[in-house]
Amino acid sequence: MAQPNIVPHKVTKPIALLAVWFAALVIIVGIFLYAARMIDEPLWLKQILVISAILFVPLFVSMVYWLQTKYRPEMQEDPYYSEYLKRLGPVFRNFKPENIDTKIQRERAAAPLSNESWEEREKRRCKIYEDQKGLFLVHSWRPSKTPGQVADIVISLAQHGNGPLIEGKVKSVEYHIGQKFFSYPVIKEDAEENFRLEVSAYGPMLCLAKVNFKDNSKPIELQRYINF
Secondary structure, X not given: OOOOOOOHHHOOOHHHHHHXXXXXXXXXXXXXXXXXXXXXXXXXXXXXXXXXHHHHHHHHHHHHHHHHHXXXXXXXXXXXXXXXXXXXXXXXXXXXXXXXXXXXXHHHHHOOOOOOOHHHHHHHHHHHHHHOOOEEEEEEEEEOOOOOOOEEEEEEEEEOOOOOOOOOOEEEEEEEOOOOOOOOOEEEOOHHHOOOEEEEEOOOEEEEEEEEEOOOOOOEEEEEEEOO
């Protein structure tokens, strides 16, 4: 049986590590099945080898899935993982969830309120959901692969709860992010992609979006500051 040729010093990227894992799976399963074929007695040992070879496949696949989900950031190449750590470090330093910490909750509850009551402010917050039909702009970014740019950004439409995006009632989204990107509104009509817009940028910018509906109801204006 031909053996996969693994050169350890060339395994320098996480994706290459996954390839080594699958190569190791082929080797281990092959050895177990070959040994089971060569052994006649005892029969129980032959059966254990075959069962082990079968069980190794879902075990390896589940571990790969685990790496690609739970440890997805760690599976990035070194420059991107380094950027990921550098970005999260200052943001999450000494992180303490204020909505869970009971001491902070008590201090906030004892603090004097502004002229607007909590109930009034909550009503105003909920009205934003209602006025925007639960529609909001969201964005994700990564270090840019485009020369001269800092970040690759995906801007898209998101739905809070049930609403026109989920119900297929959004016709299009018109994006406006300034003349340094486009000298015209960019219209997106792909509902399956949540009307996503992809850009590369060297600095943060304000994004305006006009959401148009299929029933010709009044469009909704959304905005989001795109930072990274």
